[in-house]
Amino acid sequence: KNNSSVIYGNRGMTLEQAINESNNYYLAVKRAVIHKKPIPIQIVDVSYPKRSAAVIKEAYFKKASTTDYNGIYKGKYIDFEAKETKNKTSFPLSNFHSHQIEHMKACRDLGGICFTIVRFSSTDELFILPFNLLLKYWNEKDFARKSIPKKEIEKVGVKLKNSISPPIQYLDGIDLLYNL
Amino acid sequence: KNNSSVIYGNRGMTLEQAINESNNYYLAVKRAVIHKKPIPIQIVDVSYPKRSAAVIKEAYFKKASTTDYNGIYKGKYIDFEAKETKNKTSFPLSNFHSHQIEHMKACRDLGGICFTIVRFSSTDELFILPFNLLLKYWNEKDFARKSIPKKEIEKVGVKLKNSISPPIQYLDGIDLLYNL
Ligand SMILES: [Mg+2]
Ligand SMILES: [Mg+2]
Numbered sequence: 061k062n063n064s065s066v067i068y069g070n071r072g073m074t075l076e077q078a079i080n081e082s083n084n085y086y087l088a089v090k091r092a093v094i095h096k097k098p099i100p101i102q103i104v105d106v107s108y109p110k111r112s113a114a115v116i117k118e119a120y121f122k123k124a125s126t127t128d129y130n131g132i133y134k135g136k137y138i139d140f141e142a143k144e145t146k147n148k149t150s151f152p153l154s155n156f157h158s159h160q161i162e163h164m165k166a167c168r169d170l171g172g173i174c175f176t177i178v179r180f181s182s183t184d185e186l187f188i189l190p191f192n193l194l195l196k197y198w199n200e201k202d203f204a205r206k207s208i209p210k211k212e213i214e215k216v217g218v219k220l221k222n223s224i225s226p227p228i229q230y231l232d233g234i235d236l237l238y239n240l
Numbered sequence: 241k242n243n244s245s246v247i248y249g250n251r252g253m254t255l256e257q258a259i260n261e262s263n264n265y266y267l268a269v270k271r272a273v274i275h276k277k278p279i280p281i282q283i284v285d286v287s288y289p290k291r292s293a294a295v296i297k298e299a300y301f302k303k304a305s306t307t308d309y310n311g312i313y314k315g316k317y318i319d320f321e322a323k324e325t326k327n328k329t330s331f332p333l334s335n336f337h338s339h340q341i342e343h344m345k346a347c348r349d350l351g352g353i354c355f356t357i358v359r360f361s362s363t364d365e366l367f368i369l370p371f372n373l374l375l376k377y378w379n380e381k382d383f384a385r386k387s388i389p390k391k392e393i394e395k396v397g398v399k400l401k402n403s404i405s406p407p408i409q410y411l412d413g414i415d416l417l418y419n420l
Contacts, residue, residue, distance in 0.1 A: 087346065090346065090349065090350075092350065093343070093346045093347050093350060093352075095305070095306055097277050097278060098277060098278040098279065098280040098281065099278065099281070100278040101278065101279070101281055101296065101299075113300055113301070114300070114301060115298060115299075115300065116281065116296060116298070116299035116300065116301070117297070117298070118295060118296070118297070119281075119295075119296040119299060120293055120294070120295065120296065121293070121294060121296070125275070126275055130310060130311075131310075131317070131347075132317035132319075132347050132350045132351065132352045133350065134350070134351070135316075135317070135350060135351030135352075136315075136317070137311070137312035137315070137316070137317040139312075163273070166267065166270065166273045167273050167311075167312055169270065170270075170272065170273060170312045170313065170314070170315060171312065171314070171315030172273075172312045172315075
């Protein structure tokens with residue numbers, strides 16, 4: 061679940077780095093403004109040494125109440141998560157917290173475009189998993205299966221090609237999926 | 241410039257707390273999904289004690305590359321800063337960094353609604369300062385004045401009333417200003 065330790069493709073980048081680099085590219089060409097949110101932190105102790113920068117001496121990681129990425133594309137509010145799995149045939153719903161689902165649902169209900177960039181690491185395949193498909197399986201998870209079949213993601217979602225610049229052309233997938 | 245030390249109105253809240261509480265209210269009534277972004281931090285040292293949470297032992301504050309708040313309202317991407325000044329007749333442009341202006345400009349150019357919630361603390365008055373007015377003065381600041389006259393903010397912006405719930409009804413001001 062921690063993207064930062066997993067090497068993405070054969071380019072020495074993590075999934076998060078590849079998305080960040082794609083966002084920098086999209087920003088530079090003025091196609092979209094999308095940023096990763098900083099990690100939420102609870103600061104307990106800060107020291108202010110003379111003549112130098114404040115130092116945080118004690119802090120803790122807080123659970124994120126929203127998703128990793130948001131921004132604007134073609135006038136639309138965009139909101140998404142990035143996740144990867146070693147699983148070969150399905151994407152486990154345990155990758156999500158209920159507050160992330162609630163957040164994406166609230167954004168979708170107001171007209172936002174919400175999705176997850178899913179990486180199957182065993183085959184180095186990337187997909188856009190639209191929020192509606194995720195929500196369908198999420199709502200059924202207590203009395204049915206606890207994962208989304210990869211076949212279903214292939215059918216309803218969009219497969220993303222690796223490229224050079226940007227490393228992940230996910231906005232092309234969004235155009236296709238949401239008719240933008 | 242640090243909102244957290246300034247008491248907002250007579251309710252014992254800082255401007256930031258009042259906006260956060262307003263955002264919680266708007267979220268609860270499903271009117272908008274708008275959040276404050278976490279403070280960006282550069283983590284240098286983390287310790288992982290056995291049987292307890294990871295502790296950040298050394299970290300530094302990074303300069304934010306975007307604005308404080310963003311989200312979705314009426315299908316629109318919303319992006320804003322909150323600032324206050326003790327100045328009585330104008331709002332100093334030194335409250336902004338150039339990357340915040342660049343960020344808001346990029347978002348506006350893609351169809352986003354960008355503004356600043358400005359508080360004049362000496363009179364406890366709140367205004368929505370639309371980005372276009374800010375940009376006009378920003379672009380002229382090297383050969384003209386380095387602040388926006390309060391009179392101009394009163395004329396072009398929208399004055400916000402204090403209320404109980406939410407403490408700052410800034411979305412009503414946005415409706416008015418942007419015809420939503
Ligand atoms: Mg993530
Ligand atoms: Mg601020």
